[in-house]
Amino acid sequence: MQKHNDEHRVQRFIATCRQHKLKVTPQRVAIYRALIRSDQHPTADIMFQAVQREFPSISFDTVNRTLLTFAGLGVVDVVEVFGGPKRFDPNVDDHHHMHCMACGQIIDFHHASYARLEVPAEIARSFHVLSKRVVLKGLCAACALET
Ligand SMILES: [Zn+2]
Numbered sequence: 001m002q003k004h005n006d007e008h009r010v011q012r013f014i015a016t017c018r019q020h021k022l023k024v025t026p027q028r029v030a031i032y033r034a035l036i037r038s039d040q041h042p043t044a045d046i047m048f049q050a051v052q053r054e055f056p057s058i059s060f061d062t063v064n065r066t067l068l069t070f071a072g073l074g075v076v077d078v079v080e081v082f083g084g085p086k087r088f089d090p091n092v093d094d095h096h097h098m099h100c101m102a103c104g105q106i107i108d109f110h111h112a113s114y115a116r117l118e119v120p121a122e123i124a125r126s127f128h129v130l131s132k133r134v135v136l137k138g139l140c141a142a143c144a145l146e147t
């Protein structure tokens, strides 16, 4: 099921690239595949290490630039981070994040009442809101045990 879903996402990704006249190269597809396989909201560096196994001659710069290009097309998201390098999210559908401030993991979650959050009237007047995300900061269970 997961595999089927991944294929669907890759096909959608390829269609979006073509729409934007971005050449669909094996490297770009490999970068996207590695990103959707990860549920870690990885950095460009982690992505580089993953893709390098398949494409030993690829450079960090290429991976980093490719991820930023994907973000520009809206096929991936750049995660809100509190210091540290950019992190990327292959899930561009509405969801919320729990950040562990100790180990840095970011957990995706859904919550019905967050999904219904209203945009305050004064914001709605001056901003065209494209997405809403609730970000929770704290400690994951493992890190909470250590403190
Ligand atoms: Zn943690």
Ligand SMILES: [Zn+2]
Residues within 6 Å of the ligand: 041, 089, 091, 095, 096, 097, 107, 108
């Ligand atoms: Zn996420």
